Amino acid sequence: MVKPITVKRIGMYDNKIKENHKFNSLTEFYQWLSKSFEDPVFVNRVTYLAALRWKVVDFIDDEWIDAISEYRLFEPKVMALAQKIGLLEGLEFSKDKAKGLEFAKKVDEQYQNLTFS
Amino acid sequence: MKSKNGGCKKLSSERSFEERRKIFEEIFKDREPFHWRTNISYKTVSKIVAKGYDTTELVEKGYGFMDVLFLIFQGRLPKPNEAKMLDYLLGGFCEHAISPSAASARIVASGRPLINAAFAAGIMTFGMAHGPGWSHAEIMTEYLNRAEKEGKTLKEMAEILVKEHLEAKKLIMGIHQPQHVHGDPRAYAVIRKAFELGVAGKYVQFQLEIIKALEKAKGKRMHPNMVGAGDSVLLDLGFSPLAAWCIGVLARGFSCAAHAVEEMERERAWRGSFKTKMADLMSLEVQDPRISYDGPPDRPVPEKYVKCPNCGASELLSEFKACPYCGQKLK
Secondary structure: OOOOEEEEEEEOOOOOEEEEEEEOOHHHHHHHHHHHOOOHHHHHHHHHHHHHOOEEEEEEOOEEEEEEEOOOOOHHHHHHHHHHHOOEEOOEEOOOHHHHHHHHHHHHHOHHHHOOO | OOOOEOOEOOOHHHOOHHHHHHHHHHHOOOOOOOOOOOOOEEEOOOOEEEOOEEHHHHHHOOOOHHHHHHHHHHOOOOOHHHHHHHHHHHHHHOOOOOOHHHHHHHHHHHOOOOHHHHHHHHHOOOOOOOOOHHHHHHHHHHHHHHHHHHOOOHHHHHHHHHHHHHHOOOOOOOEOOOOOOOOOOOHHHHHHHHHHOOOOOHHHHHHHHHHHHHHHHHOOOOOEOHHHHHHHHHHHOOOOHHHHHHHHHHHHHHHHHHHHHHHHHHOOHHHOOOOOOOOOOOOOOOOOHHHHOOOOOOOOOOOOEEOOOOOOOOOEEOOOOEOOOOOOEOO
């Protein structure tokens, strides 16, 4: 199963595209995020949101992350998984980056179970 | 002759046209008679003109709703990127599922009034917590004016705003949405779109600085809500604070109307029937006093009136110390 995620890193004020990538899974997307950004909460949040939303926009250090994800999963199921793994502690994102990887791998494995139906 | 009309000797209908005209000229010797005054539009028997443009000509030439909003609120037609931004913003803002506005529209619609009453009730919920566009604009404008007066950068002024609000334990308008705790899905996208379309100005930039300053102060990100994002963009598009709020509220009004229509077409009136499969909003089960009532327990109603044992007068107020008819002392 290939669910592409495209992402751009864009200068907040000058609109300049600094990086442009296409990934074939949430795990690949997470790995790029994790390598590119230090803040674990940011990395975990963006990974989680990319499993749910088609458009994911967030910012860090005067840079936009502007992503399009084809996952579009059903949040009640994904949230339960994230809480089980510990990516979400209640509604707060974990400060442990490894939780993001575990979550992304599980989502890729269990994609069909996490859809709306 | 006796006056029938206050101090006037004659009713106006008893005067001739000439007499009335003379009085009229006397009254309005120093003042203009009332007439509407607007620079927005006029109409005649055969056409409607807004800010100088025939409205039919406008739409025939391809201008749409967004263009007309710019025209009537700002007196100008927008550049394509500005109209695109407004369209994007209002399209995203229009629907928000069950919020105070939609819920109110539905509850009012359940009573089956004329439908305009239902969606008017929906938009009447906008104020200090739900869609507080006016309060947001006031704060943004106040601090931006201060920045200019005190020679501060947007970043410095955002830090001051955050510090002052946290110290006073006041909410910062435009930040946080109680349901979208991981960030309102529309808010960052709207701000980003404003940069992409080249319409982001000092309000949007200040909003971003507020988010950054708050993150620094609290050690964690508090996300903007749709008022923070959308209202900042509307202000950067040149709408006045009041106009910006009206546009946002009215965009949501379409959603309130859709919810009111659905309520009237799909749901039973009153929402209190015993016959529906789901216990409904106004069902008595939902109002079972054992789970919903925490007022005083049931008790007898005190007697309002007493009877005089001496003269038999009834309907005496219970607080009377003596009968007002015979003077008999009352308990």
